[in-house]
Amino acid sequence: MAASVTRAHLAVDKAECQGAGLCHALAPELFRLDPQGFGEAVVSDLDDPDDIEAADSVVGGCPAAAVLLTYLD
């Protein structure tokens, strides 16, 4: 992740999500599990560098590549 990124959009592609729950385990402040056990973003607009870094780590950890992190600037 570029150090200059200050805003990012976070989402989960539920069509790809396998319900493994790793996102919630790794970053419960950013991800929760819906009643079916699929991941979803708690917040979608990130502007805290720590949150962006944590989300970036989860992107690489999700076994389904279902975590979508879009850098806005």
Ligand code: SF4
């Ligand atoms: S880690 Fe990935 S596959 Fe697992 S619940 Fe989260 S988004 Fe879904």
